[in-house]
Amino acid sequence: MILEYSYLKLPNLFYELVKPSACKKPEIAILNHKLMQELGINTSNSQEILSFLQLAEPNPDAQTFAQAYAGHQFGHFTILGDGRAVNIGEWVQTEEKRYDIQLKGGGRTKYSRGGDGKATYKAMVREYLISEAMHALNIPTSRSLAVIKTGDLVQREMAFEGAVLPRVMKSHIRIGTFEFARHVGTIEDLSALCNYTINRIYPQLKTTENPAAALLETVMVSQINLVSEWMRVGFIHGVMNTDNMAISGETFDYGPCAFMNTYHPNTVYSSIDRDGRYAFKNQANICKWNLTRLAEALLPLLHIEQEKAIAIAQEIISSFDQIWVNQYYKTMLLKLGITELSLDLVELVNELLSIMEKLQLDYTNTFLSITYPQFLAEPNIRDEGFLTWRNKWENYIESGSGMATARTLMQKNNPVCIPRNHLVEEALDDMIIGNKGLFEQLLNTCQNPYSYDSISSKYMQSPEENFDVNYKTYCGT
Ligand code: AMP
Numbered sequence: 019m020i021l022e023y024s025y026l027k028l029p030n031l032f033y034e035l036v037k038p039s040a041c042k043k044p045e046i047a048i049l050n051h052k053l054m055q056e057l058g059i060n061t062s063n064s065q066e067i068l069s070f071l072q073l074a075e076p077n078p079d080a081q082t083f084a085q086a087y088a089g090h091q092f093g094h095f096t097i098l099g100d101g102r103a104v105n106i107g108e109w110v111q112t113e114e115k116r117y118d119i120q121l122k123g124g125g126r127t128k129y130s131r132g133g134d135g136k137a138t139y140k141a142m143v144r145e146y147l148i149s150e151a152m153h154a155l156n157i158p159t160s161r162s163l164a165v166i167k168t169g170d171l172v173q174r175e176m177a178f179e180g181a182v183l184p185r186v187m188k189s190h191i192r193i194g195t196f197e198f199a200r201h202v203g204t205i206e207d208l209s210a211l212c213n214y215t216i217n218r219i220y221p222q223l224k225t226t227e228n229p230a231a232a233l234l235e236t237v238m239v240s241q242i243n244l245v246s247e248w249m250r251v252g253f254i255h256g257v258m259n260t261d262n263m264a265i266s267g268e269t270f271d272y273g274p275c276a277f278m279n280t281y282h283p284n285t286v287y288s289s290i291d292r293d294g295r296y297a298f299k300n301q302a303n304i305c306k307w308n309l310t311r312l313a314e315a316l317l318p319l320l321h322i323e324q325e326k327a328i329a330i331a332q333e334i335i336s337s338f339d340q341i342w343v344n345q346y347y348k349t350m351l352l353k354l355g356i357t358e359l360s361l362d363l364v365e366l367v368n369e370l371l372s373i374m375e376k377l378q379l380d381y382t383n384t385f386l387s388i389t390y391p392q393f394l395a396e397p398n399i400r401d402e403g404f405l406t407w408r409n410k411w412e413n414y415i416e417s418g419s420g421m422a423t424a425r426t427l428m429q430k431n432n433p434v435c436i437p438r439n440h441l442v443e444e445a446l447d448d449m450i451i452g453n454k455g456l457f458e459q460l461l462n463t464c465q466n467p468y469s470y471d472s473i474s475s476k477y478m479q480s481p482e483e484n485f486d487v488n489y490k491t492y493c494g495t
């Protein structure tokens with residue numbers, strides 16, 4: 019089980035060679051057998067797994083490292099870096115399938131600033147659950163290979179059990195990595211990062227006329243696709259700082275993220291997002307804002323003359339709105355069983371959303387109520403405005419592809435189960451006192467989010483009134 023280190027061919031300002039901190043008593047609490055199999059990591063021997071993850075005795079040959087990056091956090095530029103993550107290397111399945119394996123909670127690095135480099139068991143179990151749920155929802159995401167208790171205590175408001183989470187991703191290069199190169203490095207450093215990123219993630223761009231421009235455009239499209247997928251399932255990332263947006267277009271950095279229950283465009287759960295910068299409805303605007311920061315970082319590579327570089331960047335970023343509108347409505351219309359796109363149809367989506375907002379309907383369950391005629395869980399659905407809307411929608415479907423075809427499409431786009439906040443909390447609270455049952459049931463259910471027939475009604479119910487009003491999520495704990 020050999021790991022590679024292609025990232026270390028970059029100039030050394032992009033990383034620090036550092037070993038994961040020794041753990042007192044590493045113990046595999048959760049293991050993702052399916053992902054191990056998918057990746058072709060062929061062992062179920064705990065000691066071998068811990069050695070592979072660099073959590074057993076130190077391996078002098080492993081060139082483990084932390085990545086440097088910068089980022090705009092809530093709009094403000096800062097130099098950051100992996101302060102509590104150590105990259106243990108790249109797992110190469112085939113040249114096209116190269117994955118970083120990174121230990122989140124792996125200990126202090128030179129980028130840790132005041133932090134301890136550690137993570138709590140509860141936060142890592144939460145990331146495991148939500149990232150695996152996202153994957154099952156067919157949304158690009160980092161994956162979680164395991165949760166490993168360290169045997170150490172982590173001091174937060176009080177002492178908690180510590181853990182590390184080996185995170186698997188196409189690449190951890192983020193918008194913030196480019197911002198770092200632009201602010202701290204030379205043009206050669208920036209160019210090296212750009213070439214490396216293209217070779218690694220988007221090799222098809224190598225032969226384009228202006229690869230940096232093509233990269234910007236490609237990242238824009240993949241992030242638009244990603245954020246519209248978040249909107250499809252009611253996901254709120256919660257901390258869309260530029261250091262948390264991957265160039266690969268994968269969701270990652272599961273901190274204060276959560277799934278919305280009752281539909282409201284302003285929904286925010288994160289305790290630190292007091293102004294709602296990363297609220298549900300703002301995710302597209304922030305995506306564009308972040309891409310503008312990427313464009314700025316790439317300027318010297320877009321054209322040798324600054325004015326021309328700015329013009330290229332502006333042209334690309336100015337196409338964001340149209341691409342977003344098309345992709346977002348295309349995605350939302352699939353939830354209604356529709357594959358066409360027109361202004362009338364856009365209105366059909368908007369009307370439903372405003373009815374949902376007015377009636378305070380559950381986002382997931384409203385779509386389920388039209389996907390599955392036998393679905394009865396949404397009490398407010400007798401509303402006249404909703405019934406009028408539903409008639410209009412039914413007439414449209416009947417005059418086109420027909421209800422059976424539409425419903426088949428809707429079943430693939432409307433999840434029956436999302437990891438609802440109250441269920442996640444209940445499962446995590448039980449997990450940290452040693453009971454795995456609720457967690458395993460929730461994980462199993464979330465791993466089959468589109469299968470209606472076998473699901474227990476518990477997983478489809480929105481929480482009691484006021485649960486969400488008081489529900490707060492926290493960054494990396
Ligand atoms: P995040 O909010 O997870 O995106 O983290 C923002 C920055 O803080 C990154 O540079 C992290 O590596 C760093 N960070 C978060 N938690 C810790 C911690 N416990 N110790 C050291 N650095 C941390």
Ligand code: MG
Pocket residue numbers: 261262271
């Ligand atoms: Mg982060």
